[in-house]
Amino acid sequence: MTVTKDSIIGEILDADRATAPYFIAMGMHCLGCPASRGESLEQACAVHGVDCAEMVEKLNKHFAKGE
Numbered sequence: 001m002t003v004t005k006d007s008i009i010g011e012i013l014d015a016d017r018a019t020a021p022y023f024i025a026m027g028m029h030c031l032g033c034p035a036s037r038g039e040s041l042e043q044a045c046a047v048h049g050v051d052c053a054e055m056v057e058k059l060n061k062h063f064a065k066g067e
Helices: 009-015 017-025 043-050 053-063
Strands: none
Touching: 009 017, 009 043, 017 053, 043 053
């Protein structure tokens, strides 16, 4: 999977549940909530004050390693 700022949180989690700690670390503790699963990565980062480009990079490195 390639993550972009437009990627949907639920799709990222469904592709690899091991990505959950990245979201929890940014303060997104509502991962099971249907509303949060439907947000784009950009929206979630904006709400939680996280640099979206940095988060995209971290997630893409995660997927590239196949962790």
